[in-house]
Amino acid sequence: ASMDDNDELDKIAKSLPSPKTLGDFKLTPVEFEKDDDSNFHIDFITAASNLRAENYKIATADRHKTKFIAGKIIPAIATTTALVTGLVVLELYKIIDGKDDIEQYKNGFVNLALPFFGFSEPIASPKGKYQGKNGEVVIDKLWDRFDTEDVTLEQFLKNFADKGLEITMISSGVSLLYASFYPAAKNKDRLPLKLSELVETISKKPIPEHQKNVIFEITAEDTTEEDVEIPFVQLKMRK
Known part of the structure; x- marks a missing residue:
């Protein structure tokens, strides 16, 4: 079987065009955009990574997992999301109440692992x-x-x-x-x-x-x- 594989690899290598014939070709970088399905970026990455995964007996990934990894999407923990949402709503109440004194508003700094809760007065925009x-x-x-x-x-x-x-x-x-x-x-x-x-x-x-x-x-x-x-x-x- 290994001989068959080597023969097949030699056949593929010989079918490749000569480097001299590729002199007029030019590579153009493409800006990665994960949210545009019409550009097939995620589809290409999924196909290419899964081909490599099969060669090395690595578990393959579906399109959604590929988008998750390639897009560097950071998962949010529900407790943190709930806390941040609560702090945002508190500031929203102040806006609805018509408060125009910037000292009434607060920036929040939170780390649930420590835990740490800190607040500061925002700086007025220039x-x-x-x-x-x-x-x-x-x-x-x-x-x-x-x-x-x-x-x-x-x-x-x-x-x-x-x-x-x-x-x-x-x-x-x-x-x-x-x-x-x-x-x-x-x-x-x-x-x-x-x-x-x-x-x-x-x-x-x-x-x-x-x-x-x-x-x-x-x-x-x-x-x-x-x-x-x-x-x-x-x-x-x-x-």
């Missing part, structure tokens, strides 16, 4: 401001953001101009979508494109079907022509 058309606008740097529909780039720029903000640069991921220092002809070609089309055109790849939103980082000047730090912009994808 604030920013800019001069809009109707005066000073205060923004929360941690929690505030702008939401937008899938409008054209031209309309997007106008919407912010109406807020008193002149956008000088727009980026999404590693793609620079718009810049005031670009040649006028280059920006003119992009103005009629919807934001989703702009992202796909510049990045040269489609927005994944499972992606629920696209994040834009922008730099802008306010009505005083000062550069201001403003929150990101979120485009919700409608499938």
Whole structure:
């Protein structure tokens, strides 16, 4: 049987193409995404790992167990979950009660194994401001953001101009979508494109079907022509 196996291995090895014929091939890394069933990442990992498991007489794993391991999903203990939920609800009561004094709220630190229970007062999130058309606008740097529909780039720029903000640069991921220092002809070609089309055109790849939103980082000047730090912009994808 071992001879048969060796013969079969030699046959497979000889059937492989010569390395010289693979010179034009290029490997492209794929970003692992466990929650998108259409990309077959979990299916591939399940099949490949089970083939190896059978060779080494290791117990095989089903698709759900593969997703659990490959996705580094950490199981939650029911007692801890119940405790954390209770602490969250206590803070929710304070919000419903209309408490606006940050000292009334608490951060909780818990370790049931020790056991240890500690509480501290939260730190207020940093604030920013800019001069809009109707005066000073205060923004929360941690929690505030702008939401937008899938409008054209031209309309997007106008919407912010109406807020008193002149956008000088727009980026999404590693793609620079718009810049005031670009040649006028280059920006003119992009103005009629919807934001989703702009992202796909510049990045040269489609927005994944499972992606629920696209994040834009922008730099802008306010009505005083000062550069201001403003929150990101979120485009919700409608499938």
